[in-house]
Structure formats: C-alpha cells, structure tokens
Amino acid sequence: MSTHLLEVRGLHTLYGASHILHGVDLCIEPGQAVSLMGRNGMGKTTTLKSLLGVVTPRSGEVSFKGQRLDALPTWQRMRRGIAYVPEGRGMFHNLTVREHLQMANRPNDRGETQWDYDRVLALFPRLGERLDNLGTQLSGGEQQMLAIGRALLTNPDLLILDEATEGLAPLIRKEIWDVIRLIKQSGISTLIVDKNIQVLKTLCDQHVVLVKGRVAFSGNSQQLLENMSEVESYLSV
Amino acid sequence: MDLAIFLVQLLNGLQYGLLLFLIASGLTLVFGVMGILNLAHGSMYMVGAYLAWYFFQGTESFLFSAVISAVIALMLGVLIERTLICRMYKRNHLDQVLLTIGMIFVFNALQSLLWGNDPLGVDVPDALSGSLHLTGVVEYPVYRIFVALFCVAIAAALYFVINRTRLGMLIRAGESNREMVECLGVDISRLYTIVFGAGVMLATIAGVVAAPMASIVPGMGEHVLISCFVVVVIGGMGSIKGALVGALLVGVVDTFASVVVPDVASMIVYILMAVILLIKPQGLFSN
Ligand SMILES: Nc1ncnc2c1ncn2[C@@H]1O[C@H](COP(=O)(O)OP(=O)(O)O)[C@@H](O)[C@H]1O
Ligand SMILES: [Mg+2]
Numbered sequence: 440m441s442t443h444l445l446e447v448r449g450l451h452t453l454y455g456a457s458h459i460l461h462g463v464d465l466c467i468e469p470g471q472a473v474s475l476m477g478r479n480g481m482g483k484t485t486t487l488k489s490l491l492g493v494v495t496p497r498s499g500e501v502s503f504k505g506q507r508l509d510a511l512p513t514w515q516r517m518r519r520g521i522a523y524v525p526e527g528r529g530m531f532h533n534l535t536v537r538e539h540l541q542m543a544n545r546p547n548d549r550g551e552t553q554w555d556y557d558r559v560l561a562l563f564p565r566l567g568e569r570l571d572n573l574g575t576q577l578s579g580g581e582q583q584m585l586a587i588g589r590a591l592l593t594n595p596d597l598l599i600l601d602e603a604t605e606g607l608a609p610l611i612r613k614e615i616w617d618v619i620r621l622i623k624q625s626g627i628s629t630l631i632v633d634k635n636i637q638v639l640k641t642l643c644d645q646h647v648v649l650v651k652g653r654v655a656f657s658g659n660s661q662q663l664l665e666n667m668s669e670v671e672s673y674l675s676v
Numbered sequence: 677m678d679l680a681i682f683l684v685q686l687l688n689g690l691q692y693g694l695l696l697f698l699i700a701s702g703l704t705l706v707f708g709v710m711g712i713l714n715l716a717h718g719s720m721y722m723v724g725a726y727l728a729w730y731f732f733q734g735t736e737s738f739l740f741s742a743v744i745s746a747v748i749a750l751m752l753g754v755l756i757e758r759t760l761i762c763r764m765y766k767r768n769h770l771d772q773v774l775l776t777i778g779m780i781f782v783f784n785a786l787q788s789l790l791w792g793n794d795p796l797g798v799d800v801p802d803a804l805s806g807s808l809h810l811t812g813v814v815e816y817p818v819y820r821i822f823v824a825l826f827c828v829a830i831a832a833a834l835y836f837v838i839n840r841t842r843l844g845m846l847i848r849a850g851e852s853n854r855e856m857v858e859c860l861g862v863d864i865s866r867l868y869t870i871v872f873g874a875g876v877m878l879a880t881i882a883g884v885v886a887a888p889m890a891s892i893v894p895g896m897g898e899h900v901l902i903s904c905f906v907v908v909v910i911g912g913m914g915s916i917k918g919a920l921v922g923a924l925l926v927g928v929v930d931t932f933a934s935v936v937v938p939d940v941a942s943m944i945v946y947i948l949m950a951v952i953l954l955i956k957p958q959g960l961f962s963n
Contacts, residue, residue, distance in 0.1 A: 513858040514861050514863050517860065
C-alpha cells in the first residue's frame with residue numbers, strides 16, 4: 440500500500456504523431472505542495488491533462504488515494520477529490536460570477552463541506568462585489584480568483600493550478616500567491632505549474648522539472664537549492 | 677384587408693410562430709449545447725401527431741393521449757441518444773447529418789407500417805372547442821388560443837430552467853466549455869441525455885398539440901423541419917431567444933404572405949431568411 444496521494448508512473452502521451460510525454464513520473468504526498476516547472480512547450484499542461492484524462496495517454500499509470508484512475512472518465516476522477524484551475528482560467532462566457540460558484544459547489548467524497556460559498560467570498564472579497572457580472576467581464580486577476588474559488592467549492596484534496604499567475608500585474612500576483620499559501624495551510628495538497636522559481640522554491644515541498652516531455656530534475660527543496668544552477672539551465676530560454 | 681381579417685391573421689401567425697418555436701427550441705438547444713445537428717427532429721413532431729391520434733382512438737381523451745405521448749417521447753429521446761447520438765459527439769457534422777437522415781427514413785417507414793399513409797385527424801377536445809368573440813364580428817377558435825398560451829407557458833418554463841436552475845447553469849456551462857464542466861466533476865454525458873430527451877419531448881409535444889389543428893399526413897415531419905431550420909438560421913444557431921424571435925417572424929410573415937401574395941407565399945420566408953443573413957450572417961442572436 441502506498442501512502443501517496445497522487446502517483447503518476449511512466450506517462451507517454453501523443454498528439455497525433457508527435458510524441459510529447461516520454462515517461463513522466465510524479466508523486467504527491469498528502470498535504471504537500473509540488474511544483475512542476477519547465478520552459479514553454481515542454482509538456483507541463485499535457486502532463487496535467489493526461490493525469491486528469493482530458494487527453495488520453497498512450498501508456499502509464501495514474502493512482503489517487505491508492506486507487507487506479509486510468510480507466511475512469513475525467514468527471515469521475517475529479518469526484519474523487521481533484522480540482523483543476525486550467526491555463527487560461529476556463530471561464531464560461533454565459534455564466535455570471537455567482538453561477539460559476541454555484542454550479543461547482545459540492546461536498547467532497549466523504550460528504551464534508553470545508554469550503555462553501557461564503558468562505559470563498561471571504562477569501563476573495565472582490566468577487567463578492569461582482570457577483571452579477573459575467574465571468575468574462577472580470578479582469579485577469581479576478582478571473583483567476585474565480586477559477587480558484589470555483590475549484591475550492593468542489594472541496595478537493597488536491598488542487599492543480601496551471602500558470603495561475605501568468606499575465607497578471609505584480610500586486611495581483613502576490614495576492615494569488617498569498618491565497619495559494621493559505622490553501623496549502625488549510626491542508627489541501629497542491630500541484631503548481633508556474634514560472635516563478637523564486638516563489639516555488641519556498642512554497643513547495645517537492646519539485647519536478649520537465650525538459651521535452653522528460654523529467655530532468657525531481658527532488659525536494661533542499662535538493663533544488665543544491666542543484667540550482669543545473670535547474671536554472673533547464674528553465675532559462 | 678380589413679381590420680378583422682388582419683387581426684385574425686395576426687393571431688394565426690403568432691400562434692403558428694409559437695408552435696414553430698416549440699419545435700425549433702429543441703433543435704437549437706441540441707445544436708447549441710451538444711453540437712449535434714439533428715435532421716430527424718422534424719420526425720419527432722410527426723411522431724407526436726401520430727401518437728396523439730393513436731391514443732386518442734383508444735381513449736377519446738386528449739389530455740391522456742397528450743401526457744402518454746410526452747412520456748413515450750421522452751423515453752424515445754433517451755433511447756436514441758444513448759444508442760445512436762452518443763456515438764456522434766466526436767464526429768463531424770456530415771456524419772451526424774448522415775445518421776439523422778437515416779433516422780428520418782426509419783421513422784417514415786415505421787409510420788407507414790404502423791399507421792398507413794391516409795391522412796388522419798384528431799378532434800378538438802370538447803373543453804376547448806368553439807370560438808371566442810374578440811370584437812363585434814371577429815371570432816377566434818378557443819383551441820388555437822389554448823395552443824398559443826400553452827406554447828408561451830412552455831417557453832417560460834424553458835426560460836426558467838435554463839436561466840434559474842442549477843441544471844440550466846450546467847447546460848449553459850457545457851455550451852461554453854465542455855471540458856471545463858467535466859473537470860468540475862460533472863457527468864456531461866448524463867447532461868446530454870437530458871438535453872436530447874427534452875428536445876425530442878418538445879418537438880413531440882408540438883406534434884401532439886398541433887394534431888387537432890392539422891391533418892396528420894406522411895411527410896409532415898420534413899415539412900416542419902425545413903421551417904424550423906429557417907427559424908433557427910434566422911435566430912442564430914444555438915440561441916433559444918433567437919429561436920423565439922425567428923419563429924414569431926416566420927410565423928407572422930408566412931401567414932400574411934399566404935393571404936396577401938398566395939402565388940409566391942412559399943418563397944417569402946426564404947427571402948426573409950436571405951435578407952436577414954445578408955445583414956447578420958450569423959443570425960439575429962448568435963453567440
Ligand atoms: N492539442 C495539441 N495538439 C498538438 N500539439 C499540442 C497540443 N497541445 C500541445 N501541443 C504541443 O505539445 C507540446 C507540449 O505542450 P504543453 O503541454 O502545452 O506545454 P507547456 O504547458 O509545458 O507549455 C508543445 O510542443 C505543444 O506545441
Ligand atoms: Mg502550459
């Protein structure tokens with residue numbers, strides 16, 4: 440019996456004929472924050488989509504809470520306790536802020552409700568002022584908050600964030616990072632794709648760096664510091 | 677045209693338009709939410725009329741035949757979605773068109789086999805027979821008024837479900853971003869079954885309530901399908917609001933055309949469609 444929350448082994452994914460992931464491994468322990476880094480086009484988003492079943496890998500294993508997910512459709516994987524904040528935020532153009540939150544809200548697979556509508560609005564007071572706006576009418580930062588709030592309302596054990604601070608002003612970025620720290624403190628495990636290694640090296644417990652669909656570095660924050668120059672060479676353009 | 681005739685024709689046009697909306701709303705909903713082009717949608721209207729006739733023969737109760745027809749329609753819709761349509765989501769519109777044209781032939785053959793090809797009719801229910809005095813000389817059939825009000829009630833219910841309920845939120849979200857809906861833990865295939873079943877039921881109910889006003893004949897499904905496509909193209913593919921406006925426009929224009937210019941009446945709605953597409957190529961209310 441493994442104690443891993445999420446375990447990904449030997450993921451191979453292709454888009455048509457182009458082979459994108461070449462055996463990606465990834466592990467997340469309960470309560471941990473794990474970073475997934477790499478230059479643009481290295482396969483970070485593809486890794487996330489593969490483990491969620493949004494794209495179908497050619498081979499590889501995905502387990503969550505000790506149970507295999509490979510054969511399950513995406514929605515059933517999420518129901519086990521995974522939430523996803525996608526690159527680009529995944530707004531619904533025809534839903535208001537309130538509706539984004541209401542449609543997502545459900546207890547977790549143990550019937551518990553740690554996160555409800557009020558708690559999410561307390562975390563993001565700015566959303567409370569814009570409840571009747573369409574999601575697409577919000578600023579980039581507000582959309583990101585809505586995407587995170589919507590994910591939290593599914594009461595996940597694992598929150599996956601893809602480029603959550605991308606394209607935001609520095610002050611808003613800081614706000615988002617603060618929220619992610621709070622989420623981590625609340626006991627939710629996180630898998631964070633981002634470019635900001637300075638924040639990630641202190642925020643996350645484990646780090647994975649992808650180069651052309653392969654894991655080039657994998658280790659804890661101590662190991663990351665020891666191998667910083669090597670890792671930075673994987674990330675620099 | 678004197679005022680009395682004008683008024684009666686206007687009512688006829690609105691009533692016909694509302695009935696068209698009932699059918700077209702299902703077509704546009706299924707296309708907008710699921711991306712499925714269902715050419716067999718008109719056949720569901722035909723099925724509704726024939727079912728109404730069939731059960732009316734056995735029971736003489738219009739209400740009973742309407743309810744049981746609607747229930748059968750819902751089951752039929754769910755069955756068709758689960759066995760055939762569900763294979764079409766990852767395919768292109770051409771494949772969908774081929775499948776659903778095939779379904780038209782199947783439904784027509786079944787109709788011919790089960791009920792023959794002679795025109796059939798259903799009596800107006802007793803409680804809704806007779807006419808209403810509108811002004812001094814103008815009378816209007818109660819049943820037509822009932823159909824118009826019934827369609828308005830269904831339109832209102834549809835509006836409520838789509839805009840005010842959680843199911844409606846999920847349907848709209850699925851229309852916007854299917855993948856994201858699944859990533860929130862929602863079983864979108866169940867949602868699609870519900871939407872398709874509802875679409876079939878709307879068309880079938882339209883066939884049922886039209887049965888006492890129209891003669892029930894082979895080919896009635898194709899005829900109404902073409903009108904519905906005009907409605908949906910005018911309104912904007914996938915837009916319910918567009919279907920309502922388009923249906924009322926087509927209903928009124930078609931009705932007046934057949935009175936004012938009977939020789940070319942059948943062309944007029946297509947000219948209307950062409951003009952609207954010239955001004956708004958995506959239709960009046962496209963997303
Ligand atoms: N839908 C797709 N079809 C074909 N190729 C794709 C698709 N999505 C991504 N790719 C390619 O896969 C590679 C990895 O992309 P991605 O996982 O998005 O990278 P990252 O998130 O690390 O920037 C890139 O070369 C990209 O061009
Ligand atoms: Mg990416």
